[in-house]
Amino acid sequence: MTSETPLTIPTPEQIRRAPKVLLHDHLDGGLRPATIIELAREVGYEGLPESEDAERLDSWFRESADSGSLERYLETFSHTCAVMQTRDALVRVAAECAEDLAADGVVYAEVRYAPEQHLEAGLTLEQVVEAVNEGFREGERRAREAGRRIRVGALLTAMRHAARALEIAELANRYRDLGVVGFDIAGAEAGHPPTRHLDAFEYLKRENNHFTIHAGEAFGLPSIWQALQWCGADRLGHGVRIIDDIQVADDGQVKLGRLASYVRDKRVPLELCPSSNLQTGAAASYAEHPIGLLRRLHFRATVNTDNRLMSGTSMSGEFQHLVDTFRYTLDDMQWFTVNAMKSAFIPFDERLAMINEVVKPGYAKLKSEWLFHDPAPGAAPTSGSADSAG
Numbered sequence: 550m551t552s553e554t555p556l557t558i559p560t561p562e563q564i565r566r567a568p569k570v571l572l573h574d575h576l577d578g579g580l581r582p583a584t585i586i587e588l589a590r591e592v593g594y595e596g597l598p599e600s601e602d603a604e605r606l607d608s609w610f611r612e613s614a615d616s617g618s619l620e621r622y623l624e625t626f627s628h629t630c631a632v633m634q635t636r637d638a639l640v641r642v643a644a645e646c647a648e649d650l651a652a653d654g655v656v657y658a659e660v661r662y663a664p665e666q667h668l669e670a671g672l673t674l675e676q677v678v679e680a681v682n683e684g685f686r687e688g689e690r691r692a693r694e695a696g697r698r699i700r701v702g703a704l705l706t707a708m709r710h711a712a713r714a715l716e717i718a719e720l721a722n723r724y725r726d727l728g729v730v731g732f733d734i735a736g737a738e739a740g741h742p743p744t745r746h747l748d749a750f751e752y753l754k755r756e757n758n759h760f761t762i763h764a765g766e767a768f769g770l771p772s773i774w775q776a777l778q779w780c781g782a783d784r785l786g787h788g789v790r791i792i793d794d795i796q797v798a799d800d801g802q803v804k805l806g807r808l809a810s811y812v813r814d815k816r817v818p819l820e821l822c823p824s825s826n827l828q829t830g831a832a833a834s835y836a837e838h839p840i841g842l843l844r845r846l847h848f849r850a851t852v853n854t855d856n857r858l859m860s861g862t863s864m865s866g867e868f869q870h871l872v873d874t875f876r877y878t879l880d881d882m883q884w885f886t887v888n889a890m891k892s893a894f895i896p897f898d899e900r901l902a903m904i905n906e907v908v909k910p911g912y913a914k915l916k917s918e919w920l921f922h923d924p925a926p927g928a929a930p931t932s933g934s935a936d937s938a939g
């Protein structure tokens with residue numbers, strides 16, 4: 550019997566330690582439930598559906614978001630935004646976000662939020678951005694003290710049903726190189742085409758700035774087509790419905806339509822968020838989630854959390870589901886992670902250094918661990934026993 554390099558199906562602990570890159574995470578979708586309760590008390594917000602028990606509040610968010618509709622999913626954000634109206638609250642939430650991501654093994658994250666949703670207590674747009682930036686820096690510092698490394702950049706989101714996109718785009722441009730790395734639009738997709746905000750996208754293009762657009766989540770190909778060909782998005786937030794332009798015949802032959810070909814040929818990054826899609830009804834199960842096919846077809850697919858609170862997830866959680874469903878290996882995880890890092894909005898030299906100095910060495914270390922494993926006498930092999938056809 551010859552011994553072969555095992556195909557390393559990562560253990561939960563390895564998934565957590567693996568360096569991960571996150572491009573699509575909402576600040577107001579990732580609060581710690583206990584923090585929501587404390588902040589609600591501090592600011593006198595009485596609208597929480599559960600104001601005593603953090604665990605029950607946590608379940609409430611997950612269950613309410615698990616509605617099968619994007620519109621109902623989005624209603625849960627009124628509670629998180631309600632407690633994110635003061636400078637101190639924003640600093641705290643942002644710091645805890647960076648801390649939580651670092652503890653989960655995320656080394657680089659772009660976290661988005663809509664400044665226009667944090668003005669109810671009188672903050673200006675600038676004060677909102679500065680508070681969140683301060684929080685991210687504080688969280689990075691706490692992570693460093695705990696022996697972890699993370700870099701967090703902000704994406705400023707404009708709400709697609711509102712009419713402030715140009716103003717928010719200008720804000721993103723003003724805080725460029727000061728913690729803000731790009732722009733986004735979010736909110737209910739049906740009935741709110743991205744072309745309504747063309748002035749904002751054209752402005753950002755003239756400024757050589759970057760943006761992503763939530764598209765192809767609740768609404769299909771026309772939304773993706775507009776986001777790319779009318780608005781010029783650098784990345785697609787979700788983009789999962791690109792699957793509607795891919796035909797798989799019974800014999801396994803795959804045919805890409807024009808739009809799907811464009812997305813793959815131009816290496817358009819897809820910010821896929823599997824658990825979120827299950828909740829809003831964009832996919833029926835992990836096994837049926839298009840990420841499996843998109844990965845096989847070598848689209849520029851990335852793995853993301855979207856809203857850690859509403860989906861009860863984390864980057865490790867998302868990867869765990871994919872590992873369980875598709876038997877992904879550490880090589881697959883590395884592929885998704887390198888894809889994400891290539892697609893980040895920070896400068897090319899920094900992305901390259903992150904890939905070569907942080908991501909690849911991290912995976913190389915994990916992939917070599919089996920060599921030094923000291924199995925208990927007589928113990929059966931655990932991980933790494935997948936056959937090579939997987």
Ligand SMILES: O=c1[nH]cnc2c1ncn2[C@@H]1O[C@H](CO)[C@@H](O)[C@H]1O
Pocket residue numbers: 575576577578619623626630661662663666706735736737763766825855856
């Ligand atoms: O998956 C999503 N699709 C569309 N909009 C979203 C999604 N998740 C969150 N938001 C919206 O983005 C705002 C800023 O962070 C949130 O308040 C929420 O309304």
Ligand SMILES: [Zn+2]
Pocket residue numbers: 573575735763786855
């Ligand atoms: Zn989102």
